[in-house]
Amino acid sequence: MGITVNNTRPDTAKVILVGEMMDGSFDARVMAETDVPYTKYWDNELEQRIIYLHPDQEQLASIVAALNEGRLSLDDLQNFGSSDGGTSDLPI
Known part of the structure; x- marks a missing residue:
């Protein structure tokens, strides 16, 4: 089973900011690429990454x-x- 997700389009430039937390859990937000912070978004995060997908x-x-x-x-x-x-087929 998988889901098909829209990729980021140049005219909208929405991305997913994904954070891995110190407790091993994950969180994510969809935001404009220009709104992605250069500092930590979540207080308890280990790392954050930008993924060029625009999911609902x-x-x-x-x-x-x-x-x-x-x-x-x-x-x-x-x-x-x-x-x-375009789209991406995620295996989830």
Whole structure:
């Protein structure tokens, strides 16, 4: 089973900011690429990464659940997406 998620398009430039927290959990927000902070977004994060996907809220919840349940790694997630539009098929 998988989900098809829109990639970032140049005319909208929405991305996912994904954070791995100190307790091993993950959180994510969809935001404009220009709004991504250069500092920590979450107080208790270990790291944050930008993923060039533009999911709807249901898809974002599925991505975060897959990260938290270990069905998807942050490294694998970063292999998906594009800034040129189109879609990505995530194996979750």
